[in-house]
Amino acid sequence: MHQPVHAAHHEAAHAEHHELGFIQKYIFSVDHKVIGVQYTVTALLFLFFGFCLMMLMRWQLAYPGEPLPVIGNWLGEGMPGGVMLPEFYNSLGAMHGTIMVFLGVVPLAVGGFGNYLVPLQVGAPDMAFPKLNAASYWVYFVGGVIMLASFFVPGGAANSGWTSYPPLSVVATAGQTWWLIGMVALITSSLLGSINIIVTIVQLRAKGLSFFRLPFLVWAQFVTSFLLLLAFPPLEAAGILQLMDRVAGTSFFMPTGLVVSGNALPVAGGGSPLLWQHLFWFLAHPEVYVLILPAIGIVTEVIVNNTRKPLYGYKTIVYAVLFLGFMSFIVWAHHMFMTGMGVTMSNFFQVTTMIISIPSVVVLTVLILTLWGASIRFTLPMHFALAFLPMFAIGGLTGLPLGLTASDIYLHDTYYVIGHFHYVVAPGTLFALFAGIYYWYPKVTGKQMSRFWGKTHFWLSFLAINGVFFPMLIQGIAGLNRRLYDPTFYAHGAAIQDLNVIISISAWCLGAAQLIFILNFFLSLKWGKKVGDNPWEATTLEWATPTPPPHGNFLTEPVVYRGPYEYSVPGEEKDFLPQHVAPAKA
Amino acid sequence: MELKYGYGLVPDLSAHGAGIDHLIKVLHVFMVVLFVGWGVFLLYCLIKYRRRPGHKASYESNKSKLPKYAEIAVVGFEVFLLVGLSFPVWSKYKRDFPADKDALVVRVIGQQFVWNIHYPGEDGKFGRTDPKLASGSNPLGIDDKDPASWDDVVSVNQFHIPVNKPIISHISAMDVIHSFGVPVLRLKQDATPGMEVPIWFQAVKTGVFDIVCSQLCGVGHSLMKGVVTVESAEDYQKWFAEQPKQFKPKAAEKAPAPAAEKKQEG
Ligand code: HEM
Numbered sequence: 145m146h147q148p149v150h151a152a153h154h155e156a157a158h159a160e161h162h163e164l165g166f167i168q169k170y171i172f173s174v175d176h177k178v179i180g181v182q183y184t185v186t187a188l189l190f191l192f193f194g195f196c197l198m199m200l201m202r203w204q205l206a207y208p209g210e211p212l213p214v215i216g217n218w219l220g221e222g223m224p225g226g227v228m229l230p231e232f233y234n235s236l237g238a239m240h241g242t243i244m245v246f247l248g249v250v251p252l253a254v255g256g257f258g259n260y261l262v263p264l265q266v267g268a269p270d271m272a273f274p275k276l277n278a279a280s281y282w283v284y285f286v287g288g289v290i291m292l293a294s295f296f297v298p299g300g301a302a303n304s305g306w307t308s309y310p311p312l313s314v315v316a317t318a319g320q321t322w323w324l325i326g327m328v329a330l331i332t333s334s335l336l337g338s339i340n341i342i343v344t345i346v347q348l349r350a351k352g353l354s355f356f357r358l359p360f361l362v363w364a365q366f367v368t369s370f371l372l373l374l375a376f377p378p379l380e381a382a383g384i385l386q387l388m389d390r391v392a393g394t395s396f397f398m399p400t401g402l403v404v405s406g407n408a409l410p411v412a413g414g415g416s417p418l419l420w421q422h423l424f425w426f427l428a429h430p431e432v433y434v435l436i437l438p439a440i441g442i443v444t445e446v447i448v449n450n451t452r453k454p455l456y457g458y459k460t461i462v463y464a465v466l467f468l469g470f471m472s473f474i475v476w477a478h479h480m481f482m483t484g485m486g487v488t489m490s491n492f493f494q495v496t497t498m499i500i501s502i503p504s505v506v507v508l509t510v511l512i513l514t515l516w517g518a519s520i521r522f523t524l525p526m527h528f529a530l531a532f533l534p535m536f537a538i539g540g541l542t543g544l545p546l547g548l549t550a551s552d553i554y555l556h557d558t559y560y561v562i563g564h565f566h567y568v569v570a571p572g573t574l575f576a577l578f579a580g581i582y583y584w585y586p587k588v589t590g591k592q593m594s595r596f597w598g599k600t601h602f603w604l605s606f607l608a609i610n611g612v613f614f615p616m617l618i619q620g621i622a623g624l625n626r627r628l629y630d631p632t633f634y635a636h637g638a639a640i641q642d643l644n645v646i647i648s649i650s651a652w653c654l655g656a657a658q659l660i661f662i663l664n665f666f667l668s669l670k671w672g673k674k675v676g677d678n679p680w681e682a683t684t685l686e687w688a689t690p691t692p693p694p695h696g697n698f699l700t701e702p703v704v705y706r707g708p709y710e711y712s713v714p715g716e717e718k719d720f721l722p723q724h725v726a727p728a729k730a
Numbered sequence: 731m732e733l734k735y736g737y738g739l740v741p742d743l744s745a746h747g748a749g750i751d752h753l754i755k756v757l758h759v760f761m762v763v764l765f766v767g768w769g770v771f772l773l774y775c776l777i778k779y780r781r782r783p784g785h786k787a788s789y790e791s792n793k794s795k796l797p798k799y800a801e802i803a804v805v806g807f808e809v810f811l812l813v814g815l816s817f818p819v820w821s822k823y824k825r826d827f828p829a830d831k832d833a834l835v836v837r838v839i840g841q842q843f844v845w846n847i848h849y850p851g852e853d854g855k856f857g858r859t860d861p862k863l864a865s866g867s868n869p870l871g872i873d874d875k876d877p878a879s880w881d882d883v884v885s886v887n888q889f890h891i892p893v894n895k896p897i898i899s900h901i902s903a904m905d906v907i908h909s910f911g912v913p914v915l916r917l918k919q920d921a922t923p924g925m926e927v928p929i930w931f932q933a934v935k936t937g938v939f940d941i942v943c944s945q946l947c948g949v950g951h952s953l954m955k956g957v958v959t960v961e962s963a964e965d966y967q968k969w970f971a972e973q974p975k976q977f978k979p980k981a982a983e984k985a986p987a988p989a990a991e992k993k994q995e996g
């Protein structure tokens with residue numbers, strides 16, 4: 145069924161690939177690889193920017209009310225005399241969250257890795273809709289520019305948290321309007337991207353590449369795209385409703401009888417602040433899996449390749465993520481246990497939350513058991529992939545006390561929550577993304593990144609990032625709330641202020657360690673060791689292309705003869721058997 | 731009594747908190763056991779199966795049934811956590827309310843950036859409120875025409891309660907969402923405008939500690955601190971008697987107090 149489309153597409157791609165000018169080739173390109181690289185670089189810049197916002201906040205948290213030397217004086221209104229204002233602190237917090245999630249991790253994991261690798265791994269010459277693909281990148285770019293510009297509007301950038309709960313967000317300064325418009329752009333971009341990935345996987349698989357021969361990363365991107373496609377529209381609608389509440393005087397989220405600063409608010413009323421929370425979390429919980437699934441996919445590819453043996457339980461892990469994707473739509477209200485939910489509802493959501501932890505346990509088990517009987521190569525990407533396992537385990541385990549209502553009474557809105565999900569998305573997802581960058585960099589550029597500096601980057605990051613997030617779990621246990629501009633204002637916060645100093649210093653060290661990565665990333669382009677087409681001796685189709693892959697990807701249309709992870713097959717001369725190599729005649 | 735704060739759970743002065751603390755402790759032991767178990771296995775594999783001359787990966791995977799049993803054990807334990815430890819505590823906290831007559835009933839209203847505590851006074855009835863009457867000196871908009879309001883007290887940020895008596899608090903807010911969090915009493919309830927949510931609790935020891943707003947509510951969020959004072963019944967009575975009765979009309983001392991309905995917010 146998909147074959148004719150594939151062939152037609154293949155020809156089209158070849159017909160148009162001569163004589164493109166620089167702008168068409170590298171800026172307004174429709175080649176999935178160029179778009180993937182554009183996404184990757186833009187998202188990495190945003191990640192670094194979002195991280196810088198956090199490093200600034202860490203100053204205020206470690207030394208509340210003290211002027212920040214030198215840098216503090218450059219930041220103008222938000223930091224008069226170098227001392228951070230609470231308004232500015234709140235903007236930094238809201239924008240850190242927004243930028244990391246919507247402008248950093250999702251675009252990198254789905255836009256970057258998804259775009260670059262999915263067509264290659266399914267043996268297609270490009271995405272199903274190349275122009276839509278370019279449109280998706282540029283809408284993302286516009287969304288990013290709007291978010292950045294919002295820092296310069298009166299009152300600064302949005303300051304009601306990345307969750308933007310009304311009524312606060314509706315009565316907030318102008319930055320919130322920009323935030324909403326930016327979000328609408330970002331969501332639109334994700335929708336365009338996800339539909340493209342789904343169609344590409346369904347329609348453009350190479351001959352012989354059945355669903356159960358897909359590399360696991362493709363499955364992960366497939367489920368992720370469905371989550372984006374189904375969960376984002378409610379948030380887009382909610383974003384527009386909130387925009388109307390702000391600019392057109394509607395009251396979707398505004399109840400009757402509001403009195404703000406001693407004055408009755410002139411709104412019609414009758415709306416519901418909780419409605420927003422439901423719409424928001426209906427997206428934002430699946431979003432959590434949007435952040436983690438591509439990471440699991442990358443880690444699986446890297447681990448299997450470096451164990452030199454087949455994945456333990458391929459079907460098990462595929463069914464686990466399908467189940468995970470489905471379940472992620474019925475756990476959202478575990479973020480709202482403290483809103484006043486009744487016993488029946490909260491019991492339902494506690495149960496679904498416990499159930500969704502099971503596929504995560506299965507994924508971890510599969511990955512660890514793959515190591516059993518392996519011959520493990522400790523390559524640079526493997527370092528990051530292996531570190532992912534215990535970090536993701538901490539992230540998942542610390543979800544349990546938050547998913548049980550009784551313990552959540554105490555832990556909700558404390559630093560325990562921050563520690564929990566950062567273990568999942570920072571030493572978890574981000575490490576997986578680093579693993580992916582180190583692993584596919586040679587395919588994209590034809591050069592190897594420096595191993596020595598890569599390992600230095602790994603060890604420094606690993607130590608520093610745990611220095612950042614582990615103490616947060618302790619702060620949470622000690623009852624310290626998140627989103628506090630001055631944690632020492634409370635006796636129980638002041639008693640453990642030392643931890644904030646440790647965390648901040650670790651965060652700055654972590655920042656410094658990333659400079660190594662940035663230098664390595666760019667300098668290796670010029671000075672990195674040249675590599676061949678398949679430097680890791682891998683089996684999946686992306687390694688069957690020339691390095692770097694040309695426009696149109698494959699020199700001849702690939703045919704697939706076997707599953708994705710045929711390593712150490714008995715009786716074979718080499719320890720890997722690529723998917724596209726025809727079996728020798730017996 | 732001075733409360734001690736440090737790196738562990740804050741002290742617990744509530745009647746219902748023991749179940750919460752127990753669950754948190756059991757969970758963390760479980761988490762540590764699982765994590766260490768996994769970790770040791772991971773390290774073992776990394777060392778035993780590292781690439782070295784003469785060592786080859788095997789095509790076959792581990793056939794042991796052990797992982798399956800381990801997964802089933804984890805699931806079984808999660809069921810126990812839910813049914814054995816979480817449901818009962820939560821149901822008691824949410825459902826088993828004492829009768830109003832056996833408790834002290836108050837309203838707690840979050841406002842940027844203070845906590846208003848509305849006590850009904852001896853008659854046990856709250857005066858009528860209307861947002862249109864709100865003003866600087868009467869932020870809750872309490873109607874002083876309603877005789878039920880005449881003995882009401884509105885206390886700002888000072889929440890005095892008698893020890894060992896059930897307290898029912900109706901939590902709401904007038905402007906944006908706040909959250910009534912009292913770590914030492916193991917309480918947290920969002921204060922959402924347009925809704926009034928009742929919670930109940932009982933303090934078992936006297937002490938003074940903080941109400942910490944637990945939902946971002948604007949610039950002053952981190953300063954939105956209230957103080958709970960748990961004291962003996964006598965001390966509480968004494969304190970209450972000293973509070974100004976601001977809604978009492980100057981000439982109304984002798985007026986009969988007609989029955990007023992318990993007010994509800996819009
Ligand atoms: C797998 C990847 C996961 C990610 C990326 C993730 C991320 C997050 C995020 C972003 C929050 C929101 C905090 C906030 O701003 O209010 C959160 C909270 C929460 N997470 Fe996760 N999480 C993950 C897994 C889990 C698991 C496995 C569980 C439970 C078994 C879980 C349970 C919860 C609960 C109950 C909350 C709400 C806590 C509260 O609001 O008090 N999460 N998580």
Ligand SMILES: [Cu+2]
Pocket residue numbers: 428429430432475476478479
């Ligand atoms: Cu969630």
Ligand SMILES: [Cu+2]
Pocket residue numbers: 907908909943944945946947948950951952954
């Ligand atoms: Cu607050």
